[in-house]
Amino acid sequence: MARQNTFSKGTEKIFFFREFLRNWRAVGSVMPSSRFLASAMLKSIDFDHAKLLVEFGPGSGSITRRLLARMRPDAHLIVFETSEDFCKTLKALGDPRLEVYRTSALSATDVVRAGSADCVFSGIPLANLSSRERALLVRTAKKLLTPHGVFIQFQYSLDSYKDMKAAFTDVDLGFTFLNAPPAFVYRCRQTLDAAQKMSCV
Numbered sequence: 001m002a003r004q005n006t007f008s009k010g011t012e013k014i015f016f017f018r019e020f021l022r023n024w025r026a027v028g029s030v031m032p033s034s035r036f037l038a039s040a041m042l043k044s045i046d047f048d049h050a051k052l053l054v055e056f057g058p059g060s061g062s063i064t065r066r067l068l069a070r071m072r073p074d075a076h077l078i079v080f081e082t083s084e085d086f087c088k089t090l091k092a093l094g095d096p097r098l099e100v101y102r103t104s105a106l107s108a109t110d111v112v113r114a115g116s117a118d119c120v121f122s123g124i125p126l127a128n129l130s131s132r133e134r135a136l137l138v139r140t141a142k143k144l145l146t147p148h149g150v151f152i153q154f155q156y157s158l159d160s161y162k163d164m165k166a167a168f169t170d171v172d173l174g175f176t177f178l179n180a181p182p183a184f185v186y187r188c189r190q191t192l193d194a195a196q197k198m199s200c201v
């Protein structure tokens with residue numbers, strides 16, 4: 001049986017902070033996302049139908065655990081995380097629906113078939129990436145998605161709004177005050193325009 005959490009109370013924050021001290025640029029925040037931010041990330045996902053979910057930068061698993069709790073028994077979650085210790089913790093969840101890759105999300109297309117993911121979630125600190133890496137990350141997420149799929153990314157500023165608008169036709173914004181620090185949530189989709197719809201019939 002899969003475990004809901006591998007941490008006793010309070011130890012997740014200490015573990016996360018230690019990883020931040022080791023590699024502040026990649027980790028990008030001093031503590032894991034709050035349950036409020038995690039709920040905002042999961043809002044409006046159709047868990048009854050989602051079969052393949054992908055997460056970039058799951059860290060200690062604050063969003064991952066909530067995804068697993070909501071996912072169908074036959075759904076799959078593929079996560080890409082660069083920290084070895086975070087990967088060990090995620091594997092220790094012992095959920096057969098979860099596949100953990102200790103590799104950069106920027107090479108996710110080597111693992112996940114293009115056009116197959118219902119949702120891509122990301123907590124990667126975009127502000128610490130170069131503009132080339134940022135554009136590649138957004139392009140990679142878009143490539144993995146089904147035509148109706150959604151890319152959901154949080155950020156502590158609105159710096160990347162223009163990157164999202166450049167890649168997706170629909171970008172909805174959410175905001176969660178109850179997180180340290182407060183965070184914006186981008187929900188990005190591609191909608192077929194009228195001309196494309198006509199050519200599909």
Ligand SMILES: C[S@@+](CC[C@H](N)C(=O)[O-])C[C@H]1O[C@@H](n2cnc3c(N)ncnc32)[C@H](O)[C@@H]1O
Nearest residue numbers: 026027032033057058059080081082104105123
């Ligand atoms: C801000 S933390 C978010 C952790 C978790 N998603 C949360 O919300 O608490 C960013 C995470 O992204 C990971 N990361 C950074 N760059 C990455 C990359 N290129 N590929 C995969 N993971 C990456 C870091 O190791 C860290 O775990």
